[in-house]
Amino acid sequence: MRTIAAFILPLIIVLIPLYGILKKVAVYEVFVDGAKEGFTIAIRIIPYLVAILFAIGMFRESGAMEFFMMALSPILGFVGFPVELVPMAIFRPLTGSGSVGVLAEMIATYGEDSLVVKMAGTMFGSTETTFYVIAVYFGAIGVRRVKYAVQTGLIADLAGIIASVIVVNILFG
């Protein structure tokens, strides 16, 4: 699998212009024409990214996380969800760099062979930074009313979070 991945990028980058040349497309001119958009899109994303990221940054610094962990732990303990995973579960959809930090900290505390780290790693690998994706994808096209995209994104994340605990428990528990 890793070999396929290593080949796929260079192959795409080479094959597309090659095919273009064969089809008598003015590849250089067309490429430049398309590439121009890159700048406009990146600039268009900025306000959306600022809006999402600064709110998340504030939340991260406010210490609200510790409170939620405390408040949630009895309920989670009751259903068998490890309390140690709460920061990961809450941070993962919010911030990519934040959840990397959480995971690194968990590895340092619990060791990389522990069950909770396996769960956290699975969670990290299987869900996306939903709010970042929303900001970037909808920001790029100027869509402000995102309808139910947040809900479906979070439902998928929640499914991933719960499934991580169950699947890791079955495989390694």
Add this chain to the structure above:
Amino acid sequence: MLNYIWAGLIIISLIFAVSQDVMDLVQDPYQNGKEHNIEIIFPENGDTDKRQNVRFRIQGHEGTYDAVWRPHADNPELLISVDSDMPELWLSIAQDKDSTNDDEMSAEVVSYDPASGTAMIVLPKVYYVKLNAIATAAFNMAEFAVTLAIGLIGIMALWLGLMKIADESGLMYFLVKGVQPFMRFLFPNVPKGHAAHGVISLNMAANMLGLGNAATPLGIKAMEELQKLNPSKDKATNAQCMLLTVNTASIQLLPPATLVALIGTGVNELMISILIVTFISLMVGITAAKIYERFHPEDDHIENIPDDQKIEA
């Protein structure tokens, strides 16, 4: 929904920061204004009227630390180089005080007895730590957002350029044809043979292989293609919501590079669990989006797509 979550994050941050700071005012964990007893060791022939490097010992604590003695009109000042061996209280003051430099803090020398070397000093006062922290975080993240967006420009340009060639040379057409049935199920409102199908399938493939650099520009390109079919330009269509859901919950055939970096070889073990979990979350995501779709019927403008945006099938 996004409005409430966004406002909620900000309001919750403020509430927690304020309550934490009020608690600090009451409990005084930094012991603001407390006089600390230390012993200052001047170098030989040291003159207390001159600025110079000194060492000092904290009472009830082993080890000596570096500082700079700074004479002053009223009370002298001690510029302390923070050392990780210092008592916990000193370290937390150094970290949470106002100034940004965590490696130094200046203390006021209230009294100094040259004969024994003992002195009483007052460490910097620490107030409103959390309020300062969330304000700083807001500014830092705003700056970071721009860095992030600017960093996207190059890669975006590369992929958009390539996609344009693929489009003009007709390469996209083969791809669109191949993935048609699956795409028709996920995006029923996108006309048959539309270029969006091709870009979406490339985006999904890049996501599966963990090629984040390629997935994002392709996803944005796909969004743009879908936006051409969007009658009200600032409100998302069902197809766009589905694309977003598929992107946030994509099947991962390869682990993300960060995970490999953090866990190392142990990641091989996690591959199976990640594969299973991503499959489950994708299925749940698609189902949820399909259910939401029922309650949000699309406006009937889809037929009015200009012909030049359809690829002849």
